[in-house]
Amino acid sequence: MENFLQHIKNLEERILTVRDCLDLLEKVKKVEALEKEMTRPDFWDDYKSAQDISREASDLKEEVAVWDKIGGKIFDIRQMFELAQEDKEIEKELESEYKQLLKLFEKEELKVFMSGKYDFANAMLTVASGAGGTEAQDWANILLRMYQRYADRRGFKSEVVDINYGNEAGIKSATLFIEGKNAYGFLRRESGVHRLVRLSPFNASNLRHTSFSSVEVMPEIEDNDSEVVIKPEELEVDTFRSSGPGGQNVNKVETAVRIRHIPTGIVVACQIERSQLKNKERAMKMIKAKIYQLEEAKRQEEIAKLKGVQVATGWGNQIRSYVLHPYKMIKDLRTGHETSQAEEALDGDLDGFIEAEIRKLK
Secondary structure, rough: OOHHHHHHHHHHHHHHHHHHHHHHHHHHHHHHHHHHHHHOHHHHHHHHHHHHHHHHHHHHHHHHHHHHHHHHHHHHHHHHHHHHOOOOHHHHHHHHHHHHOOOOHHHHHHOOOOOOOOOOEEEEEEEEEOOOOHHHHHHHHHHHHHHHHHHHHHHOOOOOEEEEEEEOOOEEEEEEEEEEHHHHHHHHHHOEEEOOOOOOOOOOOOEEEEEEEEEEEEEEOOOOOOOOOHHHHHEEEEEEEEEEEHOOEEEOOEEEEEEEOOOEEEEEEEOOOOOOOHHHHHHHHHHHHHHHHHHHHHHHHHHHHHHOOOOOOOOOOEEEEEOOOOOOOEOOOOOOOOOOOHHHOOOOOOOOHHHHHHHOOO
8 A cells, every 4th residue: 555655646646747837826816807897888899709708717617626626636646555564455445536637637747748739729721632643642631530539539520621522443532620628729739641551451462561651630719819821812712612522513603612722722621511601711821821720830840940850741740550460559659659459540530649659748
């Protein structure tokens, strides 16, 4: 039990460190100030501002509440430890409570690392197949489903806003909108090239085949954000009919929207909404996000040059390898995190990979 007591003390110290870092008392004062502002008679006159303030107050209250819960739980566990010295049944309960608290703490601790400008934001994740035709397009479709399942597991909402189907199977590319607090913060490190090794389901000889697909993750940038300013004359807007598998038109009218940013050559499309106006609004957010990513990449490249670091160009670095034959192993090439539970990972169980990368960078 002495070793277990040390585990409890270590967890207690980690909790106190994070609580001090979060400055929860200051956040309680902020909630009180926001709630006072929300009582003003003219509060809802500016609906967008009122929504933002209400959301901020709700998020802060939720954060304070969960850390109060964690603080209360570690206090209870210390009390239980004293009782467990004389009662073996309590000892079993104590171990269970400790494991549950550790899991909750580590989940909430990750959010402390979300310090990037847009880490709190929704995410737009684009999967694109590499060279290799049907094999690569099928792999891109598997990745798309993997991220949809990951979003489900985390309680995020996800919706495909643009998709370009393959000729025989899979997809050439697709963009997934993922809505949830810190969605971009969790997913932004998934950008890069993903490699698959498997027995080909499209080859009569069932030969081993290697496929590549790229993933790009961008934050949703609101219209009122001054970080990215786009002039109307810099845009070319086209409309077209939404298409489904095999290229058939889904709609009889041109509701889908394609936007090209002339200075950069960036092109985006949105075809999921039935309204052309809503598709245009979505497409504008996508193009703002892509321009932000482009500018951020330039800034990072300049910083790296000043530090004398070699910067990879082009499609990006290979970040993860998915081997399904002759053995099963998924390995992240940046952190070394790996699992032989390939089916679970491809079904969206990515927490180990994502958490390892977040902690590595911090």
